[in-house]
Amino acid sequence: GGTIQAIKTGGTIRELETKLAPAPPPGFLGIAHTRWATHGQPSETNAHPHLDCRRKIAVVHNGIIENHIPLKRRLLEEGHVFSSATDTEVLAHLIERFYKQNLGEAVRQALRLCRGTYGIAVVAGDQPNSVVAARQGSPLVVGLGENEEYYVASEVAAIIPFTKRVIYPADGELVRLSRQGYTTLTLGNQWVEREVEEVALDIERFEKGDHPHHMIKEIMEQPEVLEKCLAGRLLSDEGTARLKGLNLSDAELRDIQRVIFLGAGGAASAAFAGKTMVEEIAGIPAEAILSSEFRHSRGLIPPKSLVVAVSQSGETADTIAAMREVARKGIKVYGICNSPGSTIARETDGGIFIHAGPEIAVTNTKTFTTAAAACALLALLLGRLRGMPLGEGRRLATHLQRIPEQIGSILERREEIRELARNYAQSRTILCLGRLMSLAAARHAAHLIGEAAQIHAEAFPPGEMKHGPLTLVDAETPSIVVVPRDSVYEKTISNIEEIRNRGGRVLAIATAGDPAIRRAASDTFFVPHTDELLTPLLTAIPLQLLAYEMGVVKGLDVDKPRYLAKTVTVE
Incomplete structure (x- = not known):
């Protein structure tokens, strides 16, 4: 009838x-959680694991129990005593x-009484050889060791x-783990058998190597990935x-009348790039919709639409919910996904794996460029099937083939960005501007600057400046x-002049061989020439480096920005 020893602390x-x-605790079984509770202020009291009244059951939980308030009220009436303000503690008492x-x-x-999302692990003090894990809407993976060892995590990176x-x-499944083995069953008490899969990743891919942070390692990997x-x-x-991997015939692809991209957070920036690529390259109407908005809207999908969910982890709660609403x-x-074993990979009808390898930093860098490249491939395929001339297809393919080498040449100039970062790192707000294809890069920049440098940044098309942001x-x-x-270069130059005439500084990310931009902007960084529809693949790179270097200048943890998690598995 042993009790459970729970040790918590704030921070890392x-x-x-x-x-x-x-005094390291003895034993061979334990559960832990690294995120703050969604409900209740960040504090040691509200941190996981949470225990029952007798401290004989402990729970760690990733997700939200949506009906925790009525459940807690009922448990209080039954005499249960709560010590935190979290929804998770309800599970321990139930x-x-x-x-x-x-x-x-x-x-x-x-x-069976809970409504919401969860990935949980549970232990009991009087069953020191057992762990029970379950999932609903939140990711869960179970690792099978060589010597009766078992590992439970929300991401495979922790198990590798x-x-x-x-x-x-x-x-809706539950896994019982013990020294005798493991069993899987549904919440309806039906036994199920899950296939054992082999993860094709090496531990070295998850480590920083010679780099000080995962973020810069992942930025530098982009030519290769x-x-x-x-x-x-x-x-x-x-x-x-x-x-x-799309599992679609040429006839089915030719029949598509609209493409709808769904994405959240950093993946949404890639989705917006995909929208413009499909419209301009393939000539097909396209939309990019935030998953969190789509899932709560009527979600009108015209006939003959291709719906594409974009997600690095494949476990983004809003994108999964939006995807299921479409299904x-x-x-x-x-x-378009980076994780073969993820929920999105398993539940979609086909797709494109971006092969970026593990991305550990919360900021999405290499998964933005690879997802945008996947969108370019899709747009090119659709365009050629709908009458794009061979010469035009070859020209675009040649430009796309050169992108990895061109990114490498930008990365060699990291010191230029480091100097710019010192000049901009103390800003309180930064406006990020771009037209057409460049709006996706501006969105990406604003996202990264907010995360890595903790500077308020907003993205706008420059044509909107007179409507408020100016x-x-x-x-x-x-x-x-x-x-x-590009085709809107002169209009964007006019916008730069508007900003400069009002005393604003401008850092321009421009095409090499453009002397006029040096006169117009306060600072410049040049990228190699490519087709204008592929420019976000190049302009994103100095923006990633800038966000990283500004965060480093400020002494921030660029890999783990405060309050954020790599995979957003709750609404």
């Missing part, structure tokens, strides 16, 4: 390690209510150092792309303007 895992160092020496059954009965053999429980993303798919001689209407959904311009509020040599 390193601080917890320091707290444990004088399991306590049903617990009769069968932990799996108690968890199953408790979860110990084993590559994993199972992925489905929503883009080559992998394009390999075998970009057919330069034929001026088209081969995307067998509920009887419409097929396709994915009033924000002053000597203390710089603008980053993405201004490649």
